Amino acid sequence: xxxxxRAKRVVGxxxxxxxxxxxxxxLAQDEAGxxxxxxxxxxxxxxxxxxxxxxxxxxxxxxxxxxxxxxVSQRRNAALAEEAEFLKKRIDELGK
Amino acid sequence: xxxxxxxxxxxxGGRATFALHAVAxxxxxxxxxxxxxxxxxxxxxxxxxxxxxxxYHFPSAILCTVFFTINAVFSVFYxxxxxxxxxxxxxxxxxxxxxxxxxxxxxxxxxxxxxxxxWWSFGxxxxxxxxxxxxxxxxxxxxxxxxxxxxxxxxxxxxxxxxAAINVPLVKYAIQFFGENQHPMEMTSSDSSLKGTQWFGAxxxxxxxxxxxxxxxxxxxxxxxxxxxxxxxxxxxxxxxx
Numbered sequence: 001x002x003x004x005x006r007a008k009r010v011v012g013x014x015x016x017x018x019x020x021x022x023x024x025x026x027l028a029q030d031e032a033g034x035x036x037x038x039x040x041x042x043x044x045x046x047x048x049x050x051x052x053x054x055x056x057x058x059x060x061x062x063x064x065x066x067x068x069x070x071x072v073s074q075r076r077n078a079a080l081a082e083e084a085e086f087l088k089k090r091i092d093e094l095g096k
Numbered sequence: 097x098x099x100x101x102x103x104x105x106x107x108x109g110g111r112a113t114f115a116l117h118a119v120a121x122x123x124x125x126x127x128x129x130x131x132x133x134x135x136x137x138x139x140x141x142x143x144x145x146x147x148x149x150x151x152y153h154f155p156s157a158i159l160c161t162v163f164f165t166i167n168a169v170f171s172v173f174y175x176x177x178x179x180x181x182x183x184x185x186x187x188x189x190x191x192x193x194x195x196x197x198x199x200x201x202x203x204x205x206x207x208x209x210x211x212x213x214x215w216w217s218f219g220x221x222x223x224x225x226x227x228x229x230x231x232x233x234x235x236x237x238x239x240x241x242x243x244x245x246x247x248x249x250x251x252x253x254x255x256x257x258x259x260a261a262i263n264v265p266l267v268k269y270a271i272q273f274f275g276e277n278q279h280p281m282e283m284t285s286s287d288s289s290l291k292g293t294q295w296f297g298a299x300x301x302x303x304x305x306x307x308x309x310x311x312x313x314x315x316x317x318x319x320x321x322x323x324x325x326x327x328x329x330x331x332x333x334x335x336x337x338x
Contacts, residue, residue: 067118067307
């Protein structure tokens with residue numbers, strides 16, 4: 001079960017990393033000459049600036065998701081720490 | 097006798113500073129995105145817009161070597177003192193260093209595809225050493241995760257970490273030692289916004305990785321606390337049965 005849980009975590013991290021790389025891949029496709037604007041092609045500066053705005057939005061969204069998860073998880077950690085502290089005290093009292 | 101209820105304040109201060117830390121990291125990362133989207137030049141030298149990924153590649157690349165160095169320092173401390181807390185810090189720094197290294201490799205690979213026309217260059221000494229370093233620390237994390245917990249695991253891991261740290265100066269000086277192939281020594285531009293954004297990015301990512309570090313440490317401490325409660329309960333149970 002622990003192995004499975006770890007595997008799930010690894011898959012989760014890999015998905016987040018893929019999500020984080022997605023804008024870069026899109027950018028790379030643009031550079032390769034896709035339909036989206038390219039510097040070498042016919043793109044105007046305005047189009048490129050728009051594209052960079054999408055990139056900024058994408059990355060910011062990824063960071064919000066990751067940091068949001070960390071904050072929620074940390075709250076859970078704190079609640080668990082309190083429970084563990086309480087449990088330890090009870091066990092110590094029972095052991096006396 | 098009724099056990100006292102756990103204090104709500106327990107960890108309260110830590111929670112507040114963690115939240116502040118998270119807000120600061122998020123604000124800096126979003127500011128970095130804004131700088132990349134609006135302030136830096138669209139293209140420099142021969143590089144086109146694909147160079148923008150540099151602002152995400154550089155911080156992770158530089159910080160992974162910093163974290164691996166800290167991991168080695170904590171490992172040496174552990175070998176000198178045998179304190180388990182040093183092992184915990186070494187382990188967590190290796191984990192976040194490995195994440196940073198993977199991000200550096202992934203973003204570098206995308207960039208290489210655009211700049212050099214290939215995802216990976218086996219002839220480039222820096223790329224090769226970074227890959228070796230990444231695999232070394234992946235092995236370290238696997239060793240830490242899958243060996244039986246205890247003093248033996250900590251000692252083996254500490255020795256392994258000290259040996260793996262040899263990769264760090266090799267990565268740093270790979271170009272000086274083995275010559276520049278494709279990976280440049282550094283990016284140069286007359287635009288001052290480039291250097292500023294580059295180092296601001298390093299700071300923003302440092303805040304982010306330190307947040308992950310605090311989260312991992314808290315998680316490990318909770319686990320240790322639960323395990324200690326369980327072992328105390330088992331001892332009582334065994335005492336009763338005896």
